Amino acid sequence: MTIVRTRPSLIERWREHLPFEADDPDVSLCEGATPLVFAPVISDQVGAEVYFKTEGANPTGSFKDRGMTCAVSAAVRDGAKAVICASTGNTAASAAAYAARAGITCAVIVPEGKIAMGKLAQTLIHGARVVSLKGSFDEGLGLVRKLVEDHPIALVNSLNEYRIEGQKTAAFELLEDLSGDLDLLCIPVGNAGNITSYWRGFREMDAAPRLFGFQAAGAAPLVLGHPVEHPDTVASAIRIGKPVRGDDALTAASESGGSIRIVSDSEILHAYKLMATEEGMFAEPASAASVAGLLKYGADGANRVVCVLTGRGIKDPEVAIAQTEGAVITCPVELGAMETAVLGAPTAASAPAVR
Numbered sequence: 001m002t003i004v005r006t007r008p009s010l011i012e013r014w015r016e017h018l019p020f021e022a023d024d025p026d027v028s029l030c031e032g033a034t035p036l037v038f039a040p041v042i043s044d045q046v047g048a049e050v051y052f053k054t055e056g057a058n059p060t061g062s063f064k065d066r067g068m069t070c071a072v073s074a075a076v077r078d079g080a081k082a083v084i085c086a087s088t089g090n091t092a093a094s095a096a097a098y099a100a101r102a103g104i105t106c107a108v109i110v111p112e113g114k115i116a117m118g119k120l121a122q123t124l125i126h127g128a129r130v131v132s133l134k135g136s137f138d139e140g141l142g143l144v145r146k147l148v149e150d151h152p153i154a155l156v157n158s159l160n161e162y163r164i165e166g167q168k169t170a171a172f173e174l175l176e177d178l179s180g181d182l183d184l185l186c187i188p189v190g191n192a193g194n195i196t197s198y199w200r201g202f203r204e205m206d207a208a209p210r211l212f213g214f215q216a217a218g219a220a221p222l223v224l225g226h227p228v229e230h231p232d233t234v235a236s237a238i239r240i241g242k243p244v245r246g247d248d249a250l251t252a253a254s255e256s257g258g259s260i261r262i263v264s265d266s267e268i269l270h271a272y273k274l275m276a277t278e279e280g281m282f283a284e285p286a287s288a289a290s291v292a293g294l295l296k297y298g299a300d301g302a303n304r305v306v307c308v309l310t311g312r313g314i315k316d317p318e319v320a321i322a323q324t325e326g327a328v329i330t331c332p333v334e335l336g337a338m339e340t341a342v343l344g345a346p347t348a349a350s351a352p353a354v355r
């Protein structure tokens, strides 16, 4: 049988830069090579050429797939029969999918009641064992780290080096797509694995755009300089109070001449709606933090900016519905009523004789 592939797997594409040999397992769902999309409205607002790196176009709808193809492939290569992670949702969805693909078991620990509906649905349907912890993401990760010391289960959180290795390929793609011409990268920061990955990827290619990382006001340990006990933000993917890659992230930001700063939930939601209504781009709230930060602090003289849209909007339908509360117009089966419903309330001059 000849298997048709429309494009290489992430590992195949970047193997010479990744810790994999030619005959290693390659657990792939055709991740990576995500579109870079110009953002005309936001470009206008900030006076720079702004692009979205649409990581929601990955197989499970977030950038986590780049790291997960590597983490799960390595786990399989090293004989693991199971993987585990603590997750705010997207790592769980990705781990569940790649474990299913590999035919191994997956367990995920999620904070009770704090996981977005789409992410929970994904994780469940892929057959992962879902453990809802009566505590935070940070507490979950603390326990999982201890648990794997006593069991032959591979930890696939971004502590796992393969995750960082896989995720750095997004930086390679940006340099390729923009012929190396990029001044500034805006990125949300949660557990801080992704900003760490981009910086590694850029450095390996001798590039050094400035990195602007953004944390939500209620979950900004790297800006405050201390852990946040009860992180709180509408952007659940960055609701993290004790980032495991915090030091790496601060190094990445400072080495690049950038920074890590705060955006409020209302700034995140403004950007979230602006992207959806003006740019046709539906990203999840955490992703909107990158745009919110760019709008808030400006491009700071950069000509060309990339905002990383880390995950797809449909993962978190509750936030979208809550933001558009009452917008659905009900209509009886009647033409005049439909005319009013479609065109808006009639004015005196154009009032159709309805009812």
Ligand SMILES: *Cc1c(COP(=O)(O)O)cnc(C)c1O
Pocket (backbone or CB within 6 Å): 062, 063, 064, 090, 091, 158, 188, 189, 190, 191, 192, 193, 194, 195, 237, 238, 284, 286, 287, 310, 311, 312
């Ligand atoms: C995981 C995630 C983040 C945060 O990435 P870190 O590597 O934890 O900093 C941001 N947005 C989305 C959609 C995510 O899934």
